[in-house]
Amino acid sequence: MLRDVATFLERLLGFDPATFDYSWVTAVVVIGAASLLAFVFIALFAGPVTWWERRIAGRIQCRIGPNRVGPQGVLQWLADGIKCFLKEDLVPAAADQGLFRFAPYLVFGGYMATFAVLPFGANLVAADLDVGLLYLLAITGLVVIGILMAGWASNSKWALFGGIRSAAQLVSYEIPSAFSLMSVVLAAGTMSMQGIIGQQGAWPWEWFVFKNPFLFAAFFLSLTASVAEGNRTPFDLPEGESELVAGYHVEYSGMRFLWFMFAEWGNLWVIATIATVCFLGGWQVPGVTPAEIAASTGLAFWGWQALSFAVFVAKASVLVAFVIQLRWTLPRLRVDQLMITCWKYLVPGALLNLAGVLVLLAVVPDQGVADWAIRGATLFLGLALASVFVWKARAGYLADRDLYRRMEGKELWYPPYRLP
């Protein structure tokens, strides 16, 4: 097929096949295929995850959620997508036409561009850049500019407020996010995404999150900052419905609105992936090293790819579910609280954390007795926290069930494991 494309181009452009260098055609085709795959992945992730989120929200708010389109409502996202396709593409008369039309693509392009370095499995990555993590932080700039552009070009005060709030938030939270990811770079000694994964192991005690207490704290700092950068509750001031209607995308309709929504839910995956890669060992499969996977051939190679992909998706999905639950559990912060959280707590906290990581890296020799003792203690701390989380969730459910039984005289309308 590649050869066909090359032959076609050669006939079209009249190059001499004997001297013509095909490598750039290959490069263009490979880049195109990788972009298309990433786009398909975003579409197949962002769509169903909206349904998933709405079902979780329904459960948390004691209602059902979308369950009409398809079995249990799983096709709701398709219905929403088709609806948005068919809607009229409105541009307000007073809007800045060109910028208004262009802004959604800039926002979506900014999120799309992160997929260039995000790994999906052992060898499943579009470009394992040497500066991968820094690139991830830098490319967010496109999103900020796009949001400002959307807010300004709409020529509506709500949209402008939303845009400026969002840009201020993104720029502020980039600092704690960068500092906490810097501690990972220090621990790994590289900024390449695959390199960071390679420095960790498959078992939890080999992950960076449990390497020492400071990296454990950095995990939560980075996750908080990412959630804020993704404009999600409790940090979703930019689209505060009660005061701003819908923020920077209030004037958009149809497909252009859908690009913003795409970017917002696609970003859930980006948040989960960064945390998985930097702290949770990425796609590593127990019992096999990355070098062994790269050396395998044929069916075994593809088997390892599939297995590592499954491991990665499983870890990321847990984080996605956690972030969704966070959204429907916590109330929204006020603007001043948002800025105080960032500048008075997260930024100094991240700096102290960085100093702590540096000291521990310098003092404690890697793989020594002290190192393993610290790892063990941190892992114990993490497991204790996780058990408290699960136990509290269970206690909340039991309390609800008893209350319902006492008030209504019958069982809760459905148990937590069954969908209505």
Place this chain on the structure above:
Amino acid sequence: MTDPVVHAAVFYVLAAFTVVGAGIVALSGNIVHSAFALFATLFGVAGLYAYLSADLLAVVQMLVYVGGISVLVLFAVMLTSGLSDTGHTNPAFRLAGGIAVLLAVTAGAFVAASAVPTGVESAVAPTTGAIGDALLGPFVLPFEVVSVVLLAALLGAVTMARGWKKGGAR
């Protein structure tokens, strides 16, 4: 990708993107359009760095100029009143224009006289480690001096932003 035609094509596309952006910055009647075009120009420069295999420099350009300076400029422009009033004329226009033309001609002469580098022949090699070693090795003194200057600027900005009330009290 060693084809010189492709190399040149990539270079000219990036250069045209940058130059057209710069042109809009200078000539647009709408200052917000100028600010967005500045973003495009800085982005184009990052593209040129990436094209010249300077991967760290390209990403830092994105981080500092596209993500930082551009957003700052946009904020400043959007918080300024009288945005659409473009009737102002700089009284020093003749002098400034003359100097600008002089600079442009000089720069043009330099460009015409020098060989334009269109891409490096070697494969893309990571530069991060080398830059890090250089910054903490032979260039550690300039690096530290720059950080002190930036600290002074930061403190100055904070002091000015806090302001002074009458009677010397803050």
